[in-house]
Amino acid sequence: MSATRTELAARLAVYDRLVEVGIGRRPEVAAALADADCTVTATDVFDAPTPEGVRFVRGDVVARAERVRAGGDPGDPYRVDAVYALNCPAELQRPARDVAHAADADFLFTTLGFEDPVLPVERETVGGETLYVAERRR
Template sequence: MMGATISYPPVSDDRRAAVRRKLAAFGRLCEVGIGRRHGVAAALASDGRAVAATDVIERETPPGVAFVRDDIVAAADRAAAGRTAPRDDPGEPGAPGDHYRVDCVYALNAPPELHRPLLRVADAVDAACCFTTLGGDPPAVDATPLALSGGDTLYVARDPDGVLVG
């Protein structure tokens, strides 16, 4: 007797293209937990956006995407430890890190345990915050779901300038 085999369909280019089109409204972005799939970050960078990426382990990123090894949970703790800084004051204590000083902090396939830290960091730098989940996972923070062409859902947890939802 064999156990159940679970296979997950690959993420389609159409789904990620819809995410990229939505994020293209921002000039400076940071993808949290970039992993090995960096198509959205690469496309945004090739479209002339300033893109930074983070992950807990060292990753190679495509040309035009700056990489910083960082943990979003630790960054949220850094932000909470002191007075948070606005985007134009990089020297303030409590800032989560210069790589997060962007217009939008986003994550793709973010597990629920990263939703709150992601939002705390975005809040600390006054950035928009959005993410996709692992599929069946609901957002762990209050977020507006945006159904995108191709079938992906982008959850908008913070949109101070009304760029994503407005």
């Protein structure tokens, strides 16, 4: 795992329960969090292999956000302290934030690199990466 991914995992390990949105084929951070005794669930719209200690739930955060906006509960697997997404495209930032906030969880993410966040954030430099922390509702 790269030094930046190691530092991202260390930063996220302050949370006990996390869900990674869109794990895809890069489960290193989720694995490191599980190794740090965090409870980690990974989600994606496609089946994705996950390392030992990481639970996988196939799901669509956009559909979940629509359910939340209609007054529904974010439900499992979003009963966590933090929702995070790595290389999060602009179109998933608001839905993931909405689901996180409905669960009273923080939302942290990195972008694809060429995109700026599309929602209000605080910026942290973690390793060589910018980690964005979505502002909480006022």
